[in-house]
Amino acid sequence: MKVIVLGSGIVGTASAWFLRKAGHQVTVLERQPGAAMETSFANGGQISVSHAEPWANPGTLLKIVKWLGREDAPLLLRLRWDRQQWAWCLRFLRECTAGRVADNIRQIVAIAEYSRQTLHAVRAETGISYDALQRGILHFYTDEREFRKSLHAAALMRELGCPRNSLDADGVVSVEPALRHLRHKIVGGDFTATDESGDVHQFSTALAARAAAAGVDFRFNTTVTRLLAEGGGTCARIKGVEIIDAQGRHELLCADAYVVAAGSFSAPLLKPLGIALPIYPGKGYSATYRIVDGNAAPTVSLTDDGCKLVFSRLGNRLRVAGTCELNGYTRELNDTRCDAITRRVRELFPDACDYDNPVYWSGLRPLTPSNVPYIGKTKFGNLFLNTGHGTLGWTMGCGSGRAIADIVSGRRPEVDFVFTGMPRVSPARRIQTSMARTS
Template sequence: MTGRSVLVLGGGVVGVATAWYCAQAGCAVTLIERREGVGMETSFANAGQVSPGYSAPWAGPGMQVKALRWLAMKHGPLKVQPRMDRALFAWLIRFNAACTAEAYATGKSRMMRLATYSRDMLRLLRAETGIAYDHGEGGTLQLFRTQKQVDAAIKDVTVLRELGVEHRMLDRAAVLAQEPGLAAATAPIAGGLLLPGDETGDAHLFTRELARMAADAGVTFVHDTNIDSIVAKDGRVDHVLAGGQTYRADEVVLALGSYSADIARPLGLDLPVYPLKGYSLTAPVADPAGAPLSTVMDETYKIGITRLGGRVRVGGTAELAGFDTRLPSKRTEVLRLSLTDLFPRAADLDAVQYWTGLRPATPDGPPIVGASPIANLWLNCGHGTLGWTMACGSGRLIADLITGATPDIDYADLSYARYSPVNA
């Protein structure tokens, strides 16, 4: 059904990709964003990875023990800000229920299906439009400092093999051949896992460029406008109130990241999406020979170090702190530590810029993409740390569903329906 009018709520990379694909499918699209431009929040300074091979739920067997160990570490990858938060407690109950081998395998297969498809859509988009965003195709290198980490990764390789993900286990010499800049590392290097199908790129730059192309294709962008509420009548969205104005469309797409749950709640929808606060630093490359060629994932601290053109981006940490967007220095210390441990000559840290953002996470891992119980309301949210990785695939999937086209991948198990009592 082409010719539909579509209202996209949210101007992050997921929302802009949705608007683009809906416009390409012949829809009349309006996108509403509360910030002054697109990609200004979670998409602004993320770790820069397009990582199908690294797509997996946080919830998994033994995660409760790992979480306690991480919380006890000075520079652990998980932090919790003590607070009375009913939404967090409800999310943690669901997260705990997903920490089983069966749930992990299910979540990982769903995430990798969407992430791989999304990477393919990104490559096709790049080929067809020439969109430029400091992209690289050097893969992801998961770096292990200890033999224990290497041994644990060998178990994960079985899952990668079953899912058909290209990968190679590397010894120390092969790691240094893959990333020569690591030769200056002061940290021990025991080995690595290379995922050559992964890519890198600046999500903010991509989102801005795609929005420009979408505007040229007829998409209307409404900036500096808060989404106040979605008003439903007789099981359908009647209109959206935003910035004191009323907006109507045949179809509405909710792509507000961590803020999706609050907007959906008055409609009777319980979206289990909670913000995982993340941090990053960006600095100019000081010594190209001492900088990463692509992305290196420091397994010890769960930190990603990525080369983005003439810059180095370091991102990581998952903090449960509600919607707190403060940037305390104690949270950025680990970013500098990981960078200087592994690439001490890479970046000009006198010119560093720090950032924090709220990554919208579901308890079981995969995003919520597809139909909702409200007839003309579509959901595209909950991508966690993988919004950049999954944006194009999610946007194309929503566009296909809205227009009645047959999607290229299985999609039913990505929808909100998976949280119903029947499917729980």
């Protein structure tokens, strides 16, 4: 089949790669001049299966109230006269019940672990280098109450097969000695040795280059204006996508199937078709510092629970990312929030980096109320979704791309995940299907 993929972040690029491997003729449409230039450009670098707790949980509600009015709050909600924002917030509230949280965690862990294994396979096949470190992820706490809460989450992760092991303060420092001067403030942590980190932009651009060499047509500097539908009911289909190309010319492109992997911009693109995706942009920040003292900088990827920041060592750089700002589609940098990141990093690792010349960046994470992405079918027979990965696009990207390639090809992915528009198959049935395929 001829397949058009909309978007070339990690999710869109991985989709194109696996669709091509499945034998399809693939075109990727991207408004930027290259792959992974938006949300996949400078994120926190973590491939984190272990910390799959969604933002929507009972504890978050109290924190949001506490953080109101704080410009440097980890989660900053700027209420607007925006129907999309209010509708998203109401659905977010509905996802905060204990039962919903537990189910959402299971979904996130399933696709995240599948994706981690898929990334390993892609890396082995292609030899792509992206400053990868397979030294695990260490989450440390400076608040006793938050640490106690984490023990339950860690136990649930272990129940789901993810080796997230709780540590005391000495155990935290043993895993990452660069935290030793903070020992008196740390109350505990947890460590998952199977998690890893790496530069998503390096990986995505390298994978895009290999996909192009394999025959994928990447059309950069191309803006999608709308999707055109035809038919109705069970016969409804997409007949083409209108674009403005790099030369400013209007054109209609047609294909047998279409995959929407446009991140936060998926919702407004699909709304005219009557597909109301509850995806809202969550602006995340990152800062990248040049490391000047390698011994003083962390070598294990870290998560600082108190400030909701993640740290990843990318070669001779330290990438620090986090916070979330719900404020529409603006990517404007807020100096207060940028300064708060540098202040915290300098406090933790005072001699590690050049703090006078940070490189700040922001990206719009495509947040669903549940943090569970939309991967699967729509009411249009040839239109598919691969979007809404929130803060875990890097973690879920390769597996999501592999899964959507299976779905477009008429196969069911071998992962126990609730795919959009598809009936769920029980784990027992899935095992039987997998055994039949391999026999």
